[in-house]
Amino acid sequence: MTQELSKQSNRLQDGGRIDRSKPLTFTYNGKQYKGFEGDTLASALLANGVDIVGRSFKYSRPRGIVAAGAEEPNAIMQIGSTEATQIPNVRATQQSLYNGLVASTTNGWPNVDNDLMSWVGKVGGKMMPPGFYYKTFMYPKSMWETYESYIRKAAGLGRAPKENDPDIYDKMNQHCDVLIVGAGPAGLMAALTAARAGARVIIADEQNEFGGSLLSTTEALNGKPAAEWVAEVVEELSGFDDVLMLPNSQVNGYHDHNFLTIQQHCTDQFADRAPNGQIAQRLHRVRAKWVILATGAHERPLVYGNNDLPGCMVANAVSTYINRYGVAPGKDLVLMTSNDNAYRTALDWHDAGRNVVAIVDSRKNPQGTFVEAARERGISILVSSGVIEAHGSKRVTDVSIAPLNEVGDAIVGSVVKMAADTVATSGGWSPVIHLSCHTGARPVWNDDIVGFTPGVTVQKQLTAGAINGAFSTVQVLDEGLSAACDALAHLGLSKPDVVLPEADVIEEGKAMALFHIPHTKPTSKAPKQFVDYQNDVTAAGIELACREGFESIEHVKRYTAMGFGTDQGKLGNINGMAIAAKMLKQTIPETGTTIFRPNYTPVTFGAIAGRDCGELFDPKRYTAMHAWHVERGAKFEDVGQWKRAWYYPQGNETMQEALDRECLATRNSVGILDASTLGKIDIQGKDAREFLGRVYSNAWAKLAVGKCRYGLMCGEDGMVFDDGVTSCLAENHFLMTTTSGGAARVLSWLEIYHQTEWPELEVYFNSVTDHWSTMTISGPNSRKLLEKLTDYDVSKDNMAFMDWKPMTVAGVPARVFRISFTGELSFEINVQANYGLHVWKELFEKGAEFDLTPYGTETMHILRAEKGFIIAGQDTDGSVHPFDLGMSWAVSMQKPFSFIGKRGMQREDCVRENRKQLVGLKTLDPKAVLPEGAQGVLDPKAPIPMPMVGHVTSSYWSANLNRSVAMGFVKGGLDKMGEKVYYPLADGRVIEAEICSPVFLDPKGERQNV
């Protein structure tokens, strides 16, 4: 153990919540280091005396660890021991140390300690004020993308892995009475109170253990170390069944209706890959009746020259490293403060046996418990002073201190230089109001605490503790109790017995509003004074933005990039606003804030996606005969969510050979299509018929029971959006079919119209797509085949075209529809889905003598195109009405009520001449197949832009006709039969085609009527 310690030059001999008996080994930038269980990566790096943890984004300046929590801007690491488990941009202050952790810095070449880019920063930095890139890189014009490639290389922090993520993530929906965000003193007190009252409680904290500030305080509760009180409360809470405690869990977003998201790190603190079978992270989607925000506050650093040198830290962070992690990150400390609170850092430093060079207090006459304690220890206090600049190259070596005037904006005496390796600063505390802001609440400036507190919210939200500007432990505990009591009262629960623990009484003097320490030189000439470390935003930069006219704080933010980093300006924003306000001669509240948005801290994409990727991204729908298709070697096509058999190649057949075979077999004997995916909607009710008449463009009043009819469905604009056959099953009972991909949309459409426009109609809709297996047998032998499976009389006399009959097929009850999408004699057999495969197989058994041939969607497309039948979605695109399709026969303008789209399709532009109309296209070269999507022109020699007359919607090689067939739109095409259209293709060819009827085969429709 001594050996472990000796290597950790900044590790204290005792103290802290680390377990010195459990050493851990980790790798940082290729070198091995030791830490202890209980460390964060940041505390372990500091313990090992690592000063530089990153290089700044614009100027490549060396950067060290500044803070101890979510607000850390600099220590952004690449984590991961294998390629697949790389995680970019992990904040070292939030990463628990584990054995074998591999971390590296994200910038710096050849390494982070000696970065050659820093010379560019030093030399070129003067030319890089905020927004410099808007003012240059414009000439010559062609060079921008070259400049940009260098900018892109320099930007970015970590990198994405190159391999797929091996981890799994999941989600949980949670409901609770009270969600408490933050398990510091306020949160714990609130949780204890709510739990004892019997409320369902969730309490979440971003750290690996509950306690918040109490884990790093030297204050006592009930006369004992505060951490003991924490342990007691945690133990009691864990005894309640209705209390869910979530450590390592960030509440990242606060959305409408008290919906919050929590990202729980389940295994990130143990390894970069979740142990087998475990969930790496879980996203809790919480609907809380009440929310108590006990999110605390972030200490604000002060802004002074070279305040980004490693060794410059936020005061409280220094205390946290000493008290919680047993690490004193330096030897000689200068503390600069505008308040009493930060004096604790000097006390902690001193008590850890290190040298406090001086406390530099901007106030004239500091007084209070901590101030007295410092004086008792003999620590030198320089009043009315500020640190104006830090000196050093890779770590602070000296600081310059100067006397300040009363308001802290001017130097009023001579500068002294003191040696120090650590500068801790405090400008007061900024309440963590981020979640409250997510709800749309505008924060309110509070002069007493020099910070923004949550504003009025419309959510059921309460706040407690430092978020309200209550900073003393006594106050914080009390606020936790009373917030819980408020929540309980709202929930109708009675207040339980709870006694506040006794805390030390601390007197604190008034803090001073101080943000930016003046320098002997004007800001523009002074050494860089950083406001936002991550984006290299300086005080001079903010002043320049204001001078240039960027006066709205949103403009300042966007022009300087302040707050745009992964820390979202947690440390810098208030200082930046204060500097802008001063430039604009406004108050801070007049200048206003930018808006905090989710996430509070970054959230892994995988955790948000959860399991809904890959196999579970979207359900795959299979028909009952799917396995048969697979066995038969079918290729599949995605149609909506369905996997449909596309074609069935045999042996070494090419796709075209397979299609030719399927097409010929169907027209010459009999083919079979699995049509189960067609949408099916069962429509019942006494007004069902009336309803159909209103949603379809054609007439339905006279459709008799036992009859089927094709219909077109149009939008309000009169444009076709779906089609299908609807059959009358009984007087008040219909079965509607839709396109496979359009089924859900059509059902919604019917419901929308029923529920919003015609609620007086008595009609009910039910999706029955999955209930039925549908197999279409088509071809001259289809009747003979059907006769082998049923005793029912399916002759033409008993079952005419467009009839449907109930019968038994292959021993199971079936609905058989004599409808045809191929133009052949055709029967559509519908059986209950779980009989589907049985009937299908029976058909094949009996169909062997007819060489029954299965065909897929592609052959279906060809066969219907030979007949000129449209496919909604392929031959329509939402811009054509039934008349454009040459389907005026499917429109009844005489219906008494009207129908959806009637008015739309009669508008001026919809009845004009020369609209694009669907026609057949016969290529002059019968072997030439027009590419679908080809655009037609009348003059292929016209200059570009060439006037186009319409595109090819469907085009195939027809084995039956031994030529190509195509359909497409042509302006005024229905009146241009026999005229030529030219299709200039991307490869330079021009295909010539003649406008013709889209019905290439059996124009009289005799084949389907036999």
Next chain:
Amino acid sequence: MQHYSGFGLLKHSFSHHENWQRVWRNPTPKKKYDVIIVGGGGHGLATAYYLAKEFGVTNVAVIEKGFLGGGNTARNTTIVRSNYLWDEAAHLYEHAMKLWEGLSQDLNYNVMFSQRGCLNLGHTLQDMRDIQRRVNANRLNGIDGEVLDAQQVKEIVPVLDCSDRARYPVMGASWQPRAGVARHDAVAWGFARGADTRGVDLIQQTEVEDLIIEDGTVVGVRTARYGDIRADRVGCVVAGNSSVLAKMGGFELPLESHPLQALVSEPIKPILDTVVMSNQVHGYASQSDKGDLVIGAGIDGYNGYGQRGSYSTIEHTIQAIVEMFPVFSRVRMNRQWGGIVDTCPDACPIISETPVKNLYFNCGWGTGGFKATPGSGHVFAASLAKGEMHPLAKPFSMFRFHNGALVDEHGAAGVAH
């Protein structure tokens, strides 16, 4: 106007950047202008710029209720492309594209227009038919475009999952090499600076509370901050708030205002060089110069003016992105935000005269207005200057919803509305 250049930066570095001029003034409005533009977003500022620069109309005010470029200009995902299907839309967006191609130099302000190309993926046979149709139309309209197969797509974007393991495998894509991204704020600021220099008054933090209409003719606007400001012509370019302004004019527009959300990851090293969009998987992404993955998808289904959306939309968007780019799973989402988009029934804008004389509207850009910014501004400026709609604007009259001459771009609008 102070000229911007690398040399200027060097020169100003010697005086510690203390002498840069203001980018725009902060004027008190005059009593009367030739033209008032309501709305100081990208389109409004572009209109003002081109009015002054191309049409010599400099007695112009832009009245903005918040800060310049603070609406959808500040919230979009910065994609610029012109591969639209129908002639009317394609010519309009291509007009914008041509202006984009010289915009930084024209404005002397680097808007960082970067032509890194845009892929619109196809995942089904019908997607591929639609892509063929659109690319063929683009080609004959003089707009660059190619149809790529899955292998070619993979070569351009190696991190895209083009394997058969995907739920909807990539079958191919349309590829517009001249498409790309630009720095959205810079576009607003560049136009603002150019307009201000030419005498246009940019009036920020001033909300228009009413339109002043006399005898069916608009004669000015009423503001709380400065009272009545009169003008010969008024152009409203207020995106999600267009219906509100139209109501002041006493008419209705066929617009629905929806929340549209977007999000960014933390900055990472360059990994995605082009814009990748998928309608079927329903998400799109590009990577900014700063390293953020800039991600978006469809609108939230409900109507609202809240500039915030629902979390389920964010979840679906991220699912789509991780589905397309499995290696992004361990990348982390930094921020999300929302804007209000004014969507038209045909997914095309309204650039139009109105029932009120001398009152013009430019709105309805829905989810895709940013890419049109210079073109939209230019044709609207021409129309306002001449009192007659620019030929490219004519097909986008609001009266097309009466006569049925819609330009239905739902298919080409990128990610479905």
